[in-house]
Amino acid sequence: MRIPFNRPFMTPEALVYMRQAYENGHLSGDGPFTKKCQSWLEARIGCKKALLTHSGTAALEMAAILADIRPGDEVIMPSFTFSSTANAFVMRGGVPIFVDIRPDTLNIDETKIEAAITVKTKAIVAVHYAGISCQMDVILAIAHQHNLLVIEDAAHSILCSYHGKNLGSIGDLAALSFHETKTLQSGEGGALLVNNPRLAERAEIIREKGTNRSQFFRGEVDKYTWLDVGSSYLPSDLVAAFLLSQLESAETIVKRRRLIWERYHTAFHDLERSGKVQRPFVPDFCEHTAHMYYLLLQDEWQRTRFLSCMKKRGVMATFHYLPLHESPAGRRFGRVNGPMNITVSVSGRLARLPLWMGIESSLDYIVDSARSVILEEEKVAWT
Numbered sequence: 001m002r003i004p005f006n007r008p009f010m011t012p013e014a015l016v017y018m019r020q021a022y023e024n025g026h027l028s029g030d031g032p033f034t035k036k037c038q039s040w041l042e043a044r045i046g047c048k049k050a051l052l053t054h055s056g057t058a059a060l061e062m063a064a065i066l067a068d069i070r071p072g073d074e075v076i077m078p079s080f081t082f083s084s085t086a087n088a089f090v091m092r093g094g095v096p097i098f099v100d101i102r103p104d105t106l107n108i109d110e111t112k113i114e115a116a117i118t119v120k121t122k123a124i125v126a127v128h129y130a131g132i133s134c135q136m137d138v139i140l141a142i143a144h145q146h147n148l149l150v151i152e153d154a155a156h157s158i159l160c161s162y163h164g165k166n167l168g169s170i171g172d173l174a175a176l177s178f179h180e181t182k183t184l185q186s187g188e189g190g191a192l193l194v195n196n197p198r199l200a201e202r203a204e205i206i207r208e209k210g211t212n213r214s215q216f217f218r219g220e221v222d223k224y225t226w227l228d229v230g231s232s233y234l235p236s237d238l239v240a241a242f243l244l245s246q247l248e249s250a251e252t253i254v255k256r257r258r259l260i261w262e263r264y265h266t267a268f269h270d271l272e273r274s275g276k277v278q279r280p281f282v283p284d285f286c287e288h289t290a291h292m293y294y295l296l297l298q299d300e301w302q303r304t305r306f307l308s309c310m311k312k313r314g315v316m317a318t319f320h321y322l323p324l325h326e327s328p329a330g331r332r333f334g335r336v337n338g339p340m341n342i343t344v345s346v347s348g349r350l351a352r353l354p355l356w357m358g359i360e361s362s363l364d365y366i367v368d369s370a371r372s373v374i375l376e377e378e379k380v381a382w383t
């Protein structure tokens with residue numbers, strides 16, 4: 001038996017739509033399927049503008065350009081995140097300023113942000129870990145007071161919400177990812193969501209190699225030309241066709257993922273009460289779409305043992321982010337502000353369990369395995 005950590009899911013419509021994209025005679029970017037995906041995202045998330053990109057990383061890179069990051073500018077973010085969150089700004093000469101996370105949601109600790117602000121600070125990046133929202137009211141108030149942009153890294157949080165507002169519709173800008181490991185996916189893929197109307201026109205230009213080609217196609221100008229820095233950030237319409245099939249099935253996908261998440265959450269309730277594990281914490285003003293299920297073990301040794309014993313039983317559980325501030329590139333390009341104890345501790349103790357469409361029939365086995373490993377029912381050597 002081998003249960004992979006992730007297995008991408010395809011709807012029956014995916015191939016139908018991809019064939020249709022071919023028959024439309026438009027396989028490059030910004031074809032009919034791209035437009036449908038963008039309209040869907042704008043309607044469902046409530047952002048001002050959605051622009052599909054070829055990855056979440058590309059959306060973050062666009063956000064860094066739109067934030068006008070110049071060499072030496074500082075961007076406040078958690079260290080417990082993916083390299084792309086920091087890299088996008090480093091590519092513009094920016095300096096990531098890492099602050100610690102909260103021990104409950106594992107999101108940036110909003111009470112530590114203000115102390116990290118200097119005259120060089122340009123933006124705050126709110127990474128909604130596992131689709132659980134950061135404390136956006138506090139973050140928006142700080143940003144407003146110090147005139148900073150708020151960028152949501154919403155790679156885990158499509159259709160998640162904070163006090164009833166969809167994540168991705170709250171900050172000035174937001175990045176979604178449709179990588180195959182994410183809740184809705186197209187292999188590789190992403191979207192930049194623009195909520196600040198001041199940034200909308202420039203976003204289109206940056207995405208189209210620095211030209212006003214989008215305006216030209218809408219008939220707003222009679223030729224298009226090079227206006228700004230930019231790159232080719234748009235995905236093929238073939239990818240958008242696949243993505244549309246996922247967006248249209250979002251409700252079914254999310255419903256099934258939530259049941260899996262709940263099954264895990266119920267199964268480990270007593271282990272949390274007895275202090276063996278810590279389960280994900282969901283504040284009552286947050287709704288999430290079951291991007292991930294994780295457990296925090298007691299220490300790094302227990303985590304290593306857990307992953308190893310699960311693997312022996314054929315279950316591919318896995319760790320997550322190594323703190324960026326301790327990584328070679330993080331040390332070179334970034335800086336910490338304040339102690340990073342929670343980040344370091346969480347990173348060493350966190351184990352993610354497999355969660356994908358179709359895993360349902362293996363859930364009893366995974367839960368039984370995890371429980372018996374945690375309860376040390378087996379005395380087998382694991383190294």
Ligand SMILES: *Cc1c(COP(=O)(O)O)cnc(C)c1O
Pocket residue numbers: 054055056057058081082084085127153155156176177178179188189190
């Ligand atoms: C996946 C992810 C990204 C990058 O997305 P890609 O589509 O893989 O480029 C960025 N930030 C976070 C938090 C992610 O999990």
